[in-house]
Amino acid sequence: xxxxxxxxxxxxxxxxxxxxxxxxxxxxxxIHSNICYTNMSTSLDLFINHIRIIREMGFNIVSEITKEExxxxxxxxxxxxxxxxxxxxxxxxxxxxxxxxxxxxxxxxSHLDKKQLVELSNNPLITIGSHTDSHRRLSSLHKDxxxxxxxxxxxxxxxxxxxxxxxxxxxxxxxxxxxxxxARDAGYVNQYSLIPGAFLIELFKNVRRRSLVQSSNKKDxxxxxxxxxxxxxxxxxxxxxxx
Ligand SMILES: [Zn+2]
Numbered sequence: 001x002x003x004x005x006x007x008x009x010x011x012x013x014x015x016x017x018x019x020x021x022x023x024x025x026x027x028x029x030x031i032h033s034n035i036c037y038t039n040m041s042t043s044l045d046l047f048i049n050h051i052r053i054i055r056e057m058g059f060n061i062v063s064e065i066t067k068e069e070x071x072x073x074x075x076x077x078x079x080x081x082x083x084x085x086x087x088x089x090x091x092x093x094x095x096x097x098x099x100x101x102x103x104x105x106x107x108x109x110s111h112l113d114k115k116q117l118v119e120l121s122n123n124p125l126i127t128i129g130s131h132t133d134s135h136r137r138l139s140s141l142h143k144d145x146x147x148x149x150x151x152x153x154x155x156x157x158x159x160x161x162x163x164x165x166x167x168x169x170x171x172x173x174x175x176x177x178x179x180x181x182x183a184r185d186a187g188y189v190n191q192y193s194l195i196p197g198a199f200l201i202e203l204f205k206n207v208r209r210r211s212l213v214q215s216s217n218k219k220d221x222x223x224x225x226x227x228x229x230x231x232x233x234x235x236x237x238x239x240x241x242x243x
Pocket of ligand 1: 077078131135171172
């Protein structure tokens with residue numbers, strides 16, 4: 001475990017219960033049983049334990065958060081294949097999942113192809129958002145490049161899946177004020193960051209918080225649902241937000 005991860009664990013466990021039952025959006029990258037497509041993937045065992053804990057604590061798992069308290073949203077970044085391989089588990093658990101797709105990754109090794117994505121999108125438990133076209137850091141790009149990333153990926157997903165894409169997830173969580181404005185003008189209703197905290201307390205207009213839980217053991221996971229990572233807002237802002 002690196003120093004950042006260790007620091008994060010200690011803080012998360014020391015700080016819990018500051019904002020009990022606040023609705024939260026959680027970040028995963030993939031789930032796996034046999035084949036693991038990325039080292040950011042969560043084992044099915046751990047994922048099932050997470051779902052159990054969410055429900056034991058009295059939260060509802062929802063596709064879109066509408067209430068300040070009591071709701072949890074599950075998001076998966078990058079469009080890896082494990083979610084497709086294990087869709088029967090998602091169905092059995094009856095949990096809504098939001099997938100953030102990088103359009104240039106569609107059909108690449110370890111990632112969903114067009115047919116699989118269409119199939120998932122037709123599942124009532126699955127919603128889809130954009131994670132840009134190329135997964136480059138938006139805050140490092142020229143304005144026109146940002147606009148292209150956001151408009152192009154939105155158009156590809158909308159024409160392939162015949163839905164409206166309202167959600168954007170920043171690659172590596174990196175963003176700045178310029179990116180927020182360009183995304184808003186491009187028609188994105190929600191912009192998902194990696195800044196932790198209660199979902200409905202917006203960072204900036206339309207900018208949402210999410211908590212990284214893909215490697216959290218049961219204890220850490222409970223702490224995060226209890227608001228244990230809220231205190232890390234500044235730490236993450238320093239890492240992810242270019243002012
Ligand atoms: Zn990503």
